[in-house]
Amino acid sequence: MPECPELHLAGRYINEAEAYRISATARGKELRLTLAPLGSGATQDLVFRFGMSGSFRLCPAAELPRHAHLRFLTSESPPRALCFVDVRRFGSWRLGDAWQLDRGPCVVSEYQAFRENVMKNLDDKAFDKPICEALLNQKFFNGIGNYLRAEILYRLKIPPFEKARTVLEAMKDQEQTRRKKNSSLTLSKKLKQMRNNPDLLELCHAVPMEVIATEKNLLDPDHSDNYAAFKNWLQCYLVPGMSSLRDHNGRTIWFQGEPGPMAPKGQRSRKKRAQLKADPEALTPEVTTRASKRRPKTAEKPPESAEEVADGPRKGRARGRKKATAAPALSQAEVPVKAKRSRQTPARRRRGAAPAV
Template structure:
């Protein structure tokens, strides 16, 4: 579900299904949710929504009924904004109240005869909401709906250390790229053939000079020339998410049909593309050269082996004492297993991690595509 386009589609969905619908009573929170109660109770109210980057704001608006009594009642209740972040699995659904979806953690009920409910559904509960909420202050302008200020915000802060990193990691920084997530960063970089692990500033500085030249050149023809240079990294942060919004004309979580997405995606999780973990442990998908800032260790068993061969056990010794014997954390367990797997497979050729490698072997042997989990171009053509 949830990168900028999904959040925006969610706001369109809410506005579509809630148009003209009257809600009533308490806003209900699931027992298990740790998010705050929403202290809004109103006999009659409307719900509308808007999105900004990776947030959705619902506005609960009391309805002014006819007559002095009704007006007075509505006047007692102020409109309330509730700001949602979707985590990894959040979305909205609108169902009969008797058929709440599993993991419906916040519910708004209609005043209809068989009641219906607008639910915020979130299986993993990484999502959150904030009653009387505002857009999170540290998040930058939306790449989709506030393109010019998004662009200005990036280009006027290139000295920020946020741009010291590989471009693929900076693209996940919501202070500058509000709405970009893991699949969008891969798709955007792929469109321009930008290696994911090149320094962000070096990529973006080129756009700044272009921007300046655009200011200097006052003639329309010269501006047109600049524009005819085609899309750049920042303009794609605008247009690529909008492509996804266009795809999702009918946002219907019932269907759970993502064939449209499979047909659209060119790089993320696509068969034949490469992937590595970035410095934050997130998988970046790309084609060709990873770029100079790619993590050298721990990703590629081959790389690790080479270091060992060339540098003796220097790097090994450097790493081992880092391990703490006292506490065994989740991460330790994971790391142990990863290392074990790397040892098992370190003589193989492919620089990918165990599971993926095995998957690919199966694929080449059988000549069939990976099922469901990974997106393939072939499946796109099939469907």
Template sequence: MPEGPELHLASRYVNTVCAGLLFSGKVEKSAVSKNPEVPFESNTYVISATPRGKEVKLTLMPVKEAESLPLAEESSTAGQDPDSPPQPMDVVFRFGMSGSFKLVPEAELPKHAHLRFYTRESPRRILCFVDFRRFGRWEVQGTWQPDRGPCVMLEYEKFRLRIPPFEKARTVLEALQHREQDPALTLSKKVKLKRENPDLLELCHSLPMEVFHLGGKGYDPESSDDFTAFQQWLRCYYVPGMKSLRDGNGRTIWFQGEPGPMAPKGKKSRKKHSRGKADSDAPSSKETKPPSKRSSKGSSSHEEPQGTKKHGRKKELIQRAENSPANGPKKRHARARRKGSACQDSPETKAPAEGKTRSRRRAAAYKSTEVAAGGSRKRQARTDGPVTTVIPLSSL
């Protein structure tokens, strides 16, 4: 679950479920993951988490057991000097598109659990890093990525610093200044006005905060099938009647009203998927199909959202929205597909068949702040938050 607020919630989840929980042994990595092994081993350790933007740091902290050093017992330290206790270790995670943490009974190891921390209890449990698409990364003894933007949850004030170097951005910020209210007002009045009439920068913070306060409704591995609260919260993303366009990076931007003067015009041909190189993980097959060319042009931004039009999603969404008993029989899951896909992910487990279909229609509406940020962000900067390096005046 990759959005900023969700990583924040993931961190809280880990700290909640792991509070007072003792872990033991080695950290186990799935065979298919290309991420590094985590060479940590301890008889007894605890786990805590720290969030920052779109990263979460797990700290593995060995616990000194005051009384438990019976000599014979320490046989389990493979490559470790028995005399020196294991050192604490930090592991920094990025979640990619689908990463999450989940604490489960050992008997219920989920599919795609690529990193596993075992508890010490008798029926063991496992804290898993679950990531079915495997875009997530972790780094042993990692630190926060240096060129990331500030955390919208914890470092919001940094967004107010560093006036962007380009004129238009400065103009915009000046415009925000000019919105300042009457200096004669009391502070509480000013705060109140600001709350009622938030500017762009204000929203960069308040939106993720709102998601965070949805709490378990938005991110909760225990009841991860229920996204209704989050969907209710969304105003544009996949909301019927809203428009969407693809930006220069091929990302679909949802919005209401006019797209603005910087809207993508040309609509270049889409990315195509073709070659897939046979990985040890991949199901072989002949991947030599010609680049399927389809050039969807003409991004008529009025009309319906492009994505919805093409695939009838709008219908689907309206249907969902109207999914009340009064609407008569829907054919909804007319064909419940049960594909027994070759799950190479966790070969050693019999992947509990888990038939729930999770809704995919959930994501990052708060990201819509990027719409206003225009396309000119710093080259390499990751999109942790609205690191609005340039906010063209015209886009406001």
């Protein structure tokens, strides 16, 4: 994100609107905004951690998107607003804090450090897991999310449930062989060869770079064209014809071919329904569809408690959830600032809420 020229901060952290210069740096899934009050040398940091649906948007202040939970207004006329848009409210932000300590170097902006961090720690227990699960470990793969892991593994035809260490050690051997073979090549030829035959770690850098480079607002679902472009860019994730399985953390991994030796047992691979219609051979008893997983209405359990009855029907997944357990009370000073959850009841609120903005 480029440096913003001159912005006014609006929000309850600042009682009176003051002029700030704002610069932003990103690392993995975090973004730090540094606020420098005009006429003062002091700065203030805000670190944002994005959830599944969080993003920043710069738009006219009179046309704020839905779920714009934090707004920085420009001083121009008419003003624009830099908004933290987070539909699901999974994102969080901290005031005056640094990067999260347990995240490794960023796969995009700190590639060499990222690579070294992985290669020097191959004996870590994180690499005992399947490669698809290791790729979501932000201690080593800071910035890789669910769709990126699918795209990266798909391009290299690596079975997602192959052991991570097996994959990375094989890659290490290939790297040494390549170095010996390429020792006489010029730097440009080495780089060209690397681009033509990237290894797993190189793709962890290159694939996110493709997303960044493709279009400025590629991931903004409010712009249907951009979102369509993003979906068109995807080669594996959510693509009809690809298989999917739940990993051991409950996240869906999309892949093609064999899942690998560490695939969860007793789970059947699913394929996108569009492909099922187009491919009659795929209609085997092993395919699980949403309909087949659904509990028949006649088999529905009655409400388990009077409280559930009193709450009335809930939509979607919330209906089947267990009641939240009571969390120990924490003072606001002890907890990181999180986006306000205005519809939560106090009993369900697990952390201190951020000020309304």
